[in-house]
Each structure stands twice: as structure tokens, then as C-alpha cells.
Amino acid sequence: MSITKSYTALAIGRAMQLGYLSMADLNRPVVSFFKDINQENLAKGTKEITLHQAMHMNSGIRIDKNKAKQALQRPENFKGQGQVQLYLELSQAISNNSKKFKYQASDPTLAMQVLEAVVPGSAETFIKTELLGKMAINNYAWQQDLSGLPKAAAGASLRSRDMLKMGMLVMQKGKWKNQQLIPVNFIEQATSAIDVNRFRSYGYFWWGHEVKVAGQKVRCISGRGAGGQFIMMFPEQELIIVSTAHNKGMGKMLKAAPKALLPAFNAEL
Secondary structure, three states: OOHHHHHHHHHHHHHHHOOOOOHHHHHOEHHHHOOOOOOOOOOOOHHHOEHHHHHOOOOOOOEOHHHHHHHOOOHHHHOOOHHHHHHHHHEOOOOOOOOOOOOOOHHHHHHHHHHHHHOOOOHHHHHHHHHHHHHOOOOOEEOEOOOOOEOOOOOEEOOHHHHHHHHHHHHOOOEEOOEEOOOHHHHHHHOOOOEEOOOOEEOOOOEEEEEEEOOEEEEEEEEEEOOOEEEEEEHHHOEEEEEOOOOOOOOOHHHHHHHHHHHHHOOOO
């Protein structure tokens, strides 16, 4: 489910560690990465969408549901960078009002398309060999999008033990078995409070919030997926909680697990 977005962010970070992207590239317009895009008919403002904006759900893309439904009747048009072409053509004109946080599939899809554009070979092979393979994650499934690329908004299925590895990679600031797989500064930015309201923060496809346990506030960084797919990280307690489930909505684990387990790891809670 949507926890796939969090894995996509780590794949972008891995590309940075290997020099295919830089932190400065986060502020590049995404269209500058795409050689096959015809920019003549793009909606106003879409040429200025940066990778940074796409990775924290602030692209401003807004597509009418009827237009999207009509476009899906011709899936062949989504192949390769055709998917990006359609997103940027069908969007309403982007304004300051639309450039606000909106949780949607278009933004992580842009990030995956950037990954495909910059790494040698394909994004699929890169994720398999350079991210998952480095952590001995070999038993997994990752669905294909209409573009032919790995889905970025949802679609990856990992075992709980391998979700735990993802959490460890983040908690260890991109390091795995003494090898720096992802730059420290990227991990810090990806899990920082780029977008904030009174309930949560959001970085690069990773969530943040505070859990109240026994009257105390505890910081939590999380990857989240519908049905109850969670990687919950508590840096101060050096604790990671992983769950998989098939609930309606998000289920209750995000609230219930920290309250049940945190006191066992901290006598003051």
C-alpha cells in the first residue's frame, strides 16, 4: 500500500549516494530530467514543479476525476514518460493556492520517473540491486505501473522482517552494516518536518507525529500504508515497531502499539 512511497524515497536517496542525483537536484524542475516530454501543451506552472515539491506532496497537480477516467481508457498512452506527460497536461493550472500539501499518487510517481531517468538501466533493476539487494531483501513483490515502471504510490509487498530492515536503515541514518547506502543529510531531510499541521509532520514520503504515553510526548517517524502497514520508529527509545494487517482504513495500530509497547522500553512511561 502507501508505505511503498517511503521505500521510493529511500531509492532516491540511494541514487544520491551513488552520484546519480545530488541534494541540489531536489530543487530542479522535474521536467528537466525527462528527455521524452513535449513541453508545448503542459499546464501552466507544471514546468516549475521541483523534485523537492513532488517528494513532499506539494506539486500543486490537480486533475479532474472525469479527465483522469477518460485518460485511463487508453492505457497505452501511459507507457514510459507518457504517464508524466499526461499528469502535466491534464492538471489544472498550478497556483500558490494549489501548491499545498495534498496526498496523491501523481507526486511519488514523478519521483519514480526521475529515478528511472537518472540511473543506469531501469528503476526496477536499480531498486532490486542497489537498495533491496544491499540489505538481502530478495523475497518481495513490486507491482508495475501503467508506465512500465515500478509503482511508487502503492504496490510493494515486503515481509515484516524486511520492513524492519527499512526502518533500521532510516534509524541508522542511511547506514547498513558499516556501509553508507544513503546520505545522512538526505535521511535527515526525508524524515524532517517539511510540512506540518497540529496532528503530524511530513517529509519525503515519511510521516512524523508525537505519541502521548503516560502524559509524556514521544517522537515517532513512520511509513504508513492503508490496512495497517506500518514502520514506526522511535529514535530516542531505539525502538522500531512493524505491523502488517488487513483492516478497513488504517486500523488502530498506529495509536495502540506505541501505548502498549513503549512503557516496556522506558520505565518512565
